[in-house]
Amino acid sequence: MNAEEILTLASSIVSSWDWATETSRPNPKQLDVKVNSLQELVPIVVGLRVKRLGYLSAIVCLDPGPESKEMEVLYHFCPGDAVIALRVRVPRENGALPSLCEVIPGAEVFERELHEMFGVEITGLHTPDRLYLPDDWPANVYPMRKDFDPNVLSAN
């Protein structure tokens, strides 16, 4: 399948959730899907997986800074030549996302990283331990957030 066919197939899968999603094509090889209902995230991923489009390349989190109340999490699926980005918004404070581990076991490390670097709670994660940060890293300090202050580390 070429990129166009993959993205047409992906669009048709996502169209079953058209009440919860907004799609756009930022470039000819990419499909952006804004998922507005967190409950629908896992079912959409299952839908992609069933049609063999479920190769999850990475999970990227974007923090616009403390003045924004929300962060954006991007799930990049990269089947063949195409990129399908599922974009969800989570609150900066006490935000939580469902885990994809049941559908994509390899997502575990990405989710553990997302949790400790940005403070997004992942519900249903099998091993929610630290992956990269040291054991003595202070609680509730998330280094990849825009308002991270390195001085909190020397204070301890």
Place this chain on the structure above:
Amino acid sequence: MESKREPERFTIAIGPQHPALKEPGSFQFTVDGEIVTKAYVRLGYAHRGIEKAAEQRNWIQDLYLLERICGICSHIHATAYCLAVEQLAHVEASARAQAIRVLVAELERIHSHFLWIGVSAHEAGFDTLFMYSWRDRETVMDLLEGLTGNRVNYSANVLGGVKCDIDGEQRTAILKGMDFLEKRARHYLDVLTNDGMFLQRTRGIAVMSRTQAEVMGAIGPTARASNVARDVRVESPYAAYKQYPVTMALDTRGDLEARFVVRVNELFESFRLIRLILDTLPEGELMVRFPRRVPAGEVVMRVEAPRGELFYFIKSNGSDRPERLKVRTPTICNITSVIKLAVGHQLADVPMILAGIDPCFSCNDRTVQLSHAEDGSSCMMKWEDLRRHGIEHYQGLCK
């Protein structure tokens, strides 16, 4: 851990490792006798916060920062970054620059695969092969030094093109080097597929089926050894791979031997590609002018590093530095797949299973902690001892 509550079980911790590695990690294996029953991974011992640092540097400084993520595949990081930023800035490097990027990338793949043959032969106790393959690797290191001025961190890329050109003398040297390395690679393929002692450590071990590889998200040669046709150079050609198409090396067996065979076959493909590029190198400028500020936007760039797909995501806000830069290296995907694979295997196979994914395992004095399940007492062991345990275990089987 759960194992500590169960009597007569040991948790064996491997790591933390040498900070010079790209992705050092700590592995904990729970064993029942000789069989691994549970595996756990903990990374971050050399987490340098490069993604955060990249947000505080400008586009040009980031190139040098990102090239230092990995000492073995430095060029491919710089290539991914340059291609992504060029796409954001709507600048396209010349055909000659793109071809030179591919040429250096393939030379880097040769150096990385030769290094890996040596490292994994060492883990298996086959030090003769280790010495010979590292001797041969010097050939390609010298070629890279002659071409770019550096043995590692070649710094061949700049935003908008490349720094180094190829003259007649370098061309002759590279062709001569390729002839020698091809001869050696043929010899290694013969050894790796016919040496009985070595096959005992690789054939039928750590078999990953195609479905397993797909579900667990294995990538690169590890996935291709399980017949998963996943290679960014083929699926989504970048730089000059459209002009110089690659044939994917695949194997159906999915065991450690297949991972060796796939990587050696990739070497032959690299030799072919390098000769072809040298013969048909397009004329043109080496670099084009690049703006200081990059227009706002987001870009996803995927390239094929020696270990598999390397993923870059860059978001620009229109200033002279990136708003967000995300790097996902191939080892992280393969570690999760192979760590699950270790369950059910002999402890003696663990060094080879880990080495089989090529996780930048180039140092060998990691420590291993053995803790007794019942009284919690523990003793320290070195990675070297675990490696020796593996070798002795298999020597015992030979007698």
